[in-house]
Amino acid sequence: MRWLHRRHLLPVLVFFTAMFVSLGIDQSLGSTIAVLLILQLSIVIIALQCHSRMAYFAAVAEALSFNFLFTDPRYSLRMFHQDDMINLVVFVAVAFTTSQLAERYRRQQNALKQMRLRHQILLSVSHDLRTPLAGIIGNLTTIKEYSAQLNEAEKNELLDSAITESHRLHQYIENLLQATKLQHGVVRINKAQESILHILKNVIERFSSSSERVSVDVKGSVKLLEVSRALLEQALFNVLDNALRYSPKDKAVRVTVEQNHEQVVIDIYNQGQPLKPDEAENMFELFYSGGEKKSADSGSGLGLSVAKGVISAHQGTIECIDVKQGCLIRITLPSGQQG
CATH class of the missing domain: 1.20.58 (Methane Monooxygenase Hydroxylase; Chain G, domain 1)
Incomplete structure (x- = not known):
C-alpha cells in the first residue's frame, strides 16, 4: 500500500x-x-x-x-x-x-546529542590535526636547519614522510567535511554507470606502498553500478584503510567481489585481532575509534562512519560479520537501482 x-x-x-x-x-x-x-x-x-x-x-x-x-x-x-x-x-x-x-x-x-558531537569534533580535531601537522613541521624544519648535514637519501626520506602526513591530513579533512554533510543530510548523490572493479582498482592504487598487501578475488562477472564514483571511492578507501591499519604487516587484506541476484557484495577481510562484541556493534558510529584511549594509529573514528553514510545513501548496507579471527566488513550495493 x-x-x-x-x-x-x-x-x-x-x-x-x-x-x-x-x-x-x-x-x-x-x-x-x-x-x-x-x-x-x-x-x-x-x-x-x-x-x-x-x-x-x-x-x-x-x-x-x-x-x-x-x-x-x-x-x-x-x-x-x-x-x-x-x-x-x-x-x-x-x-x-x-x-x-x-x-x-x-x-x-537532540540538543544533548549535538553538544556531544561538538565535543567529539573538538577532541578529534585536537588530535587528528595536530599529529600530522607536527610531523610535517618537524620533517620540514629538520630539512631546513640540518640541510648541510643530511645526505640526499635522508632528505628524500623526510620529504616522503612529510608528504605521507600531508595525505593523511587531507584525508582527515575530507572525512570530516563529508561526515558533517552526512549528519545534516546535504550530500548530493550524482550517479552514473560505473565499474565497481575500476573504482576498487583506483582505491588500492592510492595506498602506494601498501597496495601489494591487498589481494582481490572477483567471482564471476560484475555488472556496472549506478553510483557516485567519488563518494563510493571514498567509502571503500576508508574501509580498506581501516583494514590495513589493524592487519599485521605480513598478512594480506583480502577483498572479494561477487554479484548475487540483484546486488553486489564486497567483502573486505583482515587477519588482525578479533573484535569484541561492543567494538563490532559501535565501529560505524561517528568518532568511535575502538578504545577508550586514542593512539597514533587508532584513526579518527570518522572513516567507517562516513563509509556507512555513503553506502546507506546508495541504498546499500555495510556491516561487520562475525568471524573467529580478524575482521570481515561486508558491503552490499543494489545492482539494479535507478538514479
Missing part, C-alpha cells in the same frame, strides 16, 4: 493493537477505566517514537473511537453519562500533555 509510509506503520500498528486489546477488555471485564489506560499507553508509545503531530492525531482518533465503541449509546458519537464525558476530557488532556512532554524530551535529547 503506497499510501502507508513506513514512518506511519508504527502508529497504525499501535493504534489497532490498542483497539483490539481494549475491545477484549471491554467484553471480558466491562471496565471503562482499563480501556482508557490502554488507550493512554498507546498514546505514550506513539508520542515517544513519532512526531508530536502523529500523537495528536492518534489522541483525537482514539478519543472518537472510545466515544463510538465504549460509551453508551454504543456506535454513536453522542454521550449520555457525565462520567464518560469527564473521562474523555481527561484522556484528551493527558494525551496532549504527554505528546508535548515527549516532544520536549526529544528536543532535549
Whole structure:
C-alpha cells in the first residue's frame, strides 16, 4: 500500500493493537477505566517514537473511537453519562500533555546529542590535526636547519614522510567535511554507470606502498553500478584503510567481489585481532575509534562512519560479520537501482 509510509506503520500498528486489546477488555471485564489506560499507553508509545503531530492525531482518533465503541449509546458519537464525558476530557488532556512532554524530551535529547558531537569534533580535531601537522613541521624544519648535514637519501626520506602526513591530513579533512554533510543530510548523490572493479582498482592504487598487501578475488562477472564514483571511492578507501591499519604487516587484506541476484557484495577481510562484541556493534558510529584511549594509529573514528553514510545513501548496507579471527566488513550495493 503506497499510501502507508513506513514512518506511519508504527502508529497504525499501535493504534489497532490498542483497539483490539481494549475491545477484549471491554467484553471480558466491562471496565471503562482499563480501556482508557490502554488507550493512554498507546498514546505514550506513539508520542515517544513519532512526531508530536502523529500523537495528536492518534489522541483525537482514539478519543472518537472510545466515544463510538465504549460509551453508551454504543456506535454513536453522542454521550449520555457525565462520567464518560469527564473521562474523555481527561484522556484528551493527558494525551496532549504527554505528546508535548515527549516532544520536549526529544528536543532535549537532540540538543544533548549535538553538544556531544561538538565535543567529539573538538577532541578529534585536537588530535587528528595536530599529529600530522607536527610531523610535517618537524620533517620540514629538520630539512631546513640540518640541510648541510643530511645526505640526499635522508632528505628524500623526510620529504616522503612529510608528504605521507600531508595525505593523511587531507584525508582527515575530507572525512570530516563529508561526515558533517552526512549528519545534516546535504550530500548530493550524482550517479552514473560505473565499474565497481575500476573504482576498487583506483582505491588500492592510492595506498602506494601498501597496495601489494591487498589481494582481490572477483567471482564471476560484475555488472556496472549506478553510483557516485567519488563518494563510493571514498567509502571503500576508508574501509580498506581501516583494514590495513589493524592487519599485521605480513598478512594480506583480502577483498572479494561477487554479484548475487540483484546486488553486489564486497567483502573486505583482515587477519588482525578479533573484535569484541561492543567494538563490532559501535565501529560505524561517528568518532568511535575502538578504545577508550586514542593512539597514533587508532584513526579518527570518522572513516567507517562516513563509509556507512555513503553506502546507506546508495541504498546499500555495510556491516561487520562475525568471524573467529580478524575482521570481515561486508558491503552490499543494489545492482539494479535507478538514479
